[in-house]
Amino acid sequence: MTVKARGAHAADQPIVAIDIARRAPGPRDVQIEIAYCGICHSDLHTVRGEWAGTLYPCVPGHEIVGEVSAVGNEVEGFKLGDIVGVGCIVGSCKQCSACDEGLEQYCERGMVGTYNGATADAPGHTLGGYSQRIVVDRDFVVHVRHPREQLAAVAPLLCAGITTYSPLRHWKVGPGSKVGIVGIGGLGHMGVKIAHAMGAHVVAFTTSESKRQAAHELGADEVVISRDAAQMKAHRGSFDFILNTVAASHDLDAYTSLLKRDGTLCLVGVPEHAHPSPYVGNLIFKRRAIAGSMIGGIAETQEMLDFCAQHGIVADIEMICADDIETAYERMLKSDVKYRFVIDAATM
Ligand code: NAP
Ligand code: ZN
Numbered sequence: 321m322t323v324k325a326r327g328a329h330a331a332d333q334p335i336v337a338i339d340i341a342r343r344a345p346g347p348r349d350v351q352i353e354i355a356y357c358g359i360c361h362s363d364l365h366t367v368r369g370e371w372a373g374t375l376y377p378c379v380p381g382h383e384i385v386g387e388v389s390a391v392g393n394e395v396e397g398f399k400l401g402d403i404v405g406v407g408c409i410v411g412s413c414k415q416c417s418a419c420d421e422g423l424e425q426y427c428e429r430g431m432v433g434t435y436n437g438a439t440a441d442a443p444g445h446t447l448g449g450y451s452q453r454i455v456v457d458r459d460f461v462v463h464v465r466h467p468r469e470q471l472a473a474v475a476p477l478l479c480a481g482i483t484t485y486s487p488l489r490h491w492k493v494g495p496g497s498k499v500g501i502v503g504i505g506g507l508g509h510m511g512v513k514i515a516h517a518m519g520a521h522v523v524a525f526t527t528s529e530s531k532r533q534a535a536h537e538l539g540a541d542e543v544v545i546s547r548d549a550a551q552m553k554a555h556r557g558s559f560d561f562i563l564n565t566v567a568a569s570h571d572l573d574a575y576t577s578l579l580k581r582d583g584t585l586c587l588v589g590v591p592e593h594a595h596p597s598p599y600v601g602n603l604i605f606k607r608r609a610i611a612g613s614m615i616g617g618i619a620e621t622q623e624m625l626d627f628c629a630q631h632g633i634v635a636d637i638e639m640i641c642a643d644d645i646e647t648a649y650e651r652m653l654k655s656d657v658k659y660r661f662v663i664d665a666a667t668m
Contacts, residue, residue, distance in 0.1 A: 324668045325451035326642050327379035331369030335450075335645045337668075338377055342455050343441050350398050350461045351390035352406065357449035358383030358476040358635070359661040360506060361567045362408075362590070364649050366436055370592040375436055381449025382408040382434040383478040385464055385471050386665070395458045403464045403471065405625065407478035408615045410434050410446060410460045422619040424460075450645070452668050462622045465629045473634035476506060476660040477625055479615065480635065484511035484563060485624040486616035487586045488518060491561045495519035500555075500562035502546070502575060504531050504538075505652070507565035507588060509636060509659035512538040514624075515563075517631040523555065525575075528655055538636070538659075546574065557606070559583050569593040576602040576610065584609045635660045641667040 325340045345351045363380030365371050384406040391398055398404065411432030412424035419427050432438060435448030448454075466474050484507055493499050493515055501511040502525040515522045516539030524540035526532070527547055535543045544551045555578045562575050566589045575585050576598060587610065598610060616624065628634065636659045640648050648661040 321453070323452040325379045325447065326645055326668065327377045327447065327450060328367045329377050331367075331374065335367065337642075338379070340379060340447050340451060341442050342453050345390045345392050345455050347392040347394040348457055348459075349392045349455050350388055350395060350404065350458050351453065351455045352384070352386040352404060352461070353389045353453055354384055354386040354449055354451060354665040356385050356472040356475040356665060357381040357663045358479065358506070358637075359645065359648055359652070359663065360479045361652060362479070363448075364652060365567075365590065365592065371590070373436070375445040377443065377447075378436060379447035379450050380435050381451070381663075382406070383475045383480070383662075384434070384449035384454060385475045385478070389453070391458075398458060398461060403468060405462045405464050405474065405478045406434060406449070406454060406456050406460060407462070407482060407621055408434055409618065410437065410456050411439075414459070422617040424617050425615045450642070450663060452665055460618060462618065462625055465626060466634065470634050472639055472662050472664070473637050474625075475662050476510065476635035476637065477628055478621070480506045480510040480660060481514070481628060482616035482621045482624050483507055483588050483613070484565070485514050485627070486620055487563055487588065487613040488515055488561075489620070490613065491584055491586065493518050493520045493561055497521065497560045498523070498558055500525055500559050500575070500578065501540070502562060502564040503566040503589065504528070504535050504659065505565060505567070505655060505657065506635070506660040509538050511563050511565060512540050513633050514628070516540070517627070517633060523559070531658075534658060552578070561586065563588065565589050567591055569595050571596060572598040572610065573602055576608055579606065579608045581606040582608065584611050586611045586613050588613055637662045639664055643667070
């Protein structure tokens with residue numbers, strides 16, 4: 321089946337309309353008519369070849385929500401008309417210790433990404449959610465239980481939501497924790513909302529003075545302009561956990577020095593160029609750690625969606641037409657987005 325999509329033919333080419341093929345649903349597949357797809361900074365890194373290994377044509381998009389239009393005969397738990405989501409993962413080996421523990425994102429044989437992943441389908445790599453339809457193994461589809469009118473704002477939870485929820489859970493953030501969220505973009509604004517809902521004291525770090533008031537409205541108890549050394553110094557040695565979502569290379573020492581003894585700075589941003597090497601003294605003298613975290617497994621993605629539905633959490637979005645993806649990318653590069661662009665797939 322041919323469907324309309326948006327993608328690029330090379331790293332230096334813009335996003336254009338292309339037709340792609342979707343497989344007929346197999347026995348274990350769920351076919352989804354895509355309603356909305358969020359724009360993640362990873363889409364931009366990938367489609368513009370900022371990370372090695374992009375395969376073209378590249379159709380990005382891994383914040384997918386839509387309606388089930390067909391299911392294979394071995395599919396249980398999903399039926400026609402269900403509102404569902406697909407995030408960053410559409411396959412994994414299902415046999416290794418990571419998969420056994422529901423950590424498909426760390427599959428030892430390599431998870432299959434929703435785009436740029438290995439597949440038997442044409443053209444030999446997966447094509448993502450900037451499209452009208454997708455066909456996905458049922459084990460990688462999740463239920464959306466938010467009110468239907470919120471669906472567009474649910475889309476970003478499938479990556480930005482889970483990528484912040486998973487480390488906040490892993491490092492046991494809750495009442496009594498002082499948590500920093502660095503970079504108030506797509507990921508960071510979800511991190512503020514989720515950490516606040518978990519009961520933490522939340523400090524938002526932003527380079528954008530214009531986001532100060534908005535960060536409070538998202539749920540931040542305090543907002544620090546990270547370019548202001550005096551504001552940074554006031555928080556030295558005080559954080560249990562800092563989640564850093566910044567998409568560009570920067571000085572990490574500015575954040576490790578804000579941690580308490582035994583505190584952790586967790587990186588989720590994957591900038592094109594490496595960060596300057598951090599000062600080890602900052603880590604050694606207070607047994608602090610720098611860690612990383614990648615998205616989240618499927619069970620945890622469902623848990624996060626249900627947590628967000630219970631707490632009334634969705635993303636703050638700006639809806640765009642498919643023709644405006646390049647403009648959205650340019651604005652994202654200027655940190656000019658509050659806080660996630662979402663493509664209306666009806667405009668595909
Ligand atoms: P985004 O919407 O562009 O947000 C990034 C934010 O970082 C910006 O809004 C800005 O916030 C801040 N920032 C940008 N340039 C900066 C600079 N030079 N110095 C300091 N701060 C800067 O991006 P996103 O979609 O949230 O993604 C963030 C990063 O996470 C990307 O690298 C993406 O690829 C990665 N990612 C990783 C995972 C994972 O599993 N680990 C999953 C998804 C995405 P302020 O205006 O507040 O400063
Ligand atoms: Zn993403």
